[in-house]
Amino acid sequence: AAAEKSGFRSFMDKEIHDQPQAVADTLLGRTDLQGRLVLDDLRIDESVLRSVDKIVVIACGTAAYAGHVAKYAIEHWCRIPVEVELAHEFRYRDPVVNEKTLVVAISQSGETMDTLMAVRHAREQGAKVLAIVNTHGSTIPRESDAVLYTHAGPEIAVASTKAFLSQITAAYLLGLYLAQLRGNKFPDEIAEIFEDLRQMPDKIQQVLDRAGRVREIARWMSDTSSVLFLGRHVGYPVALEGALKLKELAYIHAEGFAAGELKHGPIALIEPGQPVFVIVPSPRGRDSLHSKVVSNIQEIRARGARTLVVAEDGDEDVRPFADEVFYVPQAPVLLAPLLAVVPLQIFACELATARGLDVDQPRNLAKSVTVE
Numbered sequence: 001a002a003a004e005k006s007g008f009r010s011f012m013d014k015e016i017h018d019q020p021q022a023v024a025d026t027l028l029g030r031t032d033l034q035g036r037l038v039l040d041d042l043r044i045d046e047s048v049l050r051s052v053d054k055i056v057v058i059a060c061g062t063a064a065y066a067g068h069v070a071k072y073a074i075e076h077w078c079r080i081p082v083e084v085e086l087a088h089e090f091r092y093r094d095p096v097v098n099e100k101t102l103v104v105a106i107s108q109s110g111e112t113m114d115t116l117m118a119v120r121h122a123r124e125q126g127a128k129v130l131a132i133v134n135t136h137g138s139t140i141p142r143e144s145d146a147v148l149y150t151h152a153g154p155e156i157a158v159a160s161t162k163a164f165l166s167q168i169t170a171a172y173l174l175g176l177y178l179a180q181l182r183g184n185k186f187p188d189e190i191a192e193i194f195e196d197l198r199q200m201p202d203k204i205q206q207v208l209d210r211a212g213r214v215r216e217i218a219r220w221m222s223d224t225s226s227v228l229f230l231g232r233h234v235g236y237p238v239a240l241e242g243a244l245k246l247k248e249l250a251y252i253h254a255e256g257f258a259a260g261e262l263k264h265g266p267i268a269l270i271e272p273g274q275p276v277f278v279i280v281p282s283p284r285g286r287d288s289l290h291s292k293v294v295s296n297i298q299e300i301r302a303r304g305a306r307t308l309v310v311a312e313d314g315d316e317d318v319r320p321f322a323d324e325v326f327y328v329p330q331a332p333v334l335l336a337p338l339l340a341v342v343p344l345q346i347f348a349c350e351l352a353t354a355r356g357l358d359v360d361q362p363r364n365l366a367k368s369v370t371v372e
């Protein structure tokens with residue numbers, strides 16, 4: 001088994017480092033000679049995809065956060081309303097779905113029982129189901145109308161890392177494909193975004209190359225008892241995933257919040273020394289989200305929080321209020337989660353390792369949960 005880890009301490013470490021390749025593989029072979037997107041494996045009628053009037057993403061755990069990122073991208077690119085729901089909640093609440101609903105089931109294993117039951121339930125209501133899955137030959141794609149494979153390669157560590165980045169990437173591809181099919185965007189706009197996507201593996205590699213500092217901080221913080229994560233827009237699911245990784249790997253209390261929600265409750269948790277990760281949106285984004293999140297950092301810092309900030313290269317505004325800044329390369333706003341989540345994965349993995357824990361097989365968890 002040591003050999004399969006190719007020199008890494010754990011499968012998780014290896015899989016975190018596999019991420020540039022995983023994303024590149026998910027993008028591979030998705031365009032034709034004219035640069036148009038082709039999703040060959042989809043096996044679904046184009047007319048169905050053209051008539052869809054709502055998308056519902058169903059998934060569990062990390063896969064659900066990939067769906068959460070997908071919502072921002074697909075709504076922006078395609079103007080189709082997208083709901084994201086935990087599969088086990090969707091299944092038991094009498095959801096409004098019909099023939100015009102596209103249900104997108106996201107699952108690394110393709111075997112998660114909660115997700116499978118939701119797929120069956122959706123199809124019984126007449127919805128078409130498209131599965132975004134990593135494992136070939138698994139049950140969920142077999143029981144779905146269409147499948148988009150993520151090509152991340154086998155993921156051994158129980159907690160998901162490279163499959164997450166591949167799921168987000170596949171969801172972007174689906175969004176762009178729908179935009180192309182439905183004429184929401186000009187072909188050159190789609191080609192441009194696809195080109196931006198193609199640059200992401202190199203940028204993820206840069207984040208990995210700069211990970212020394214986040215590892216050091218993680219080791220220093222190995223006896224911390226609670227960490228909070230704040231993010232906004234696509235940074236919100238990144239915050240949720242950062243918190244989930246820390247719970248799963250290090251068994252530390254961790255919570256992710258939408259940064260805008262801070263003043264509506266979570267700020268009461270801030271006391272001197274409380275570590276808080278803040279995912280800062282690009283200052284190049286439209287709107288004023290960047291300055292709002294910078295104000296959040298200022299607010300929690302004033303109350304004694306230890307601020308650990310993930311920001312884009314060149315963002316100097318965060319420095320005065322940050323105890324640490326982990327810079328990631330610049331990227332289009334919607335694609336930024338592929339970069340921002342990486343320091344958080346490394347933080348959780350390193351901190352858990354420093355605590356002497358088995359990051360590949362955390363207690364009480366299973367890789368595919370085949371019971372409801």
Ligand code: G6P
Pocket residue numbers: 060061062063106107108109110111112115158159160365366367368369
């Ligand atoms: C388990 C794993 C998680 C994973 C979730 C969904 O709980 O521990 O890491 O995110 O299942 O798994 P799936 O295979 O459906 O993506």
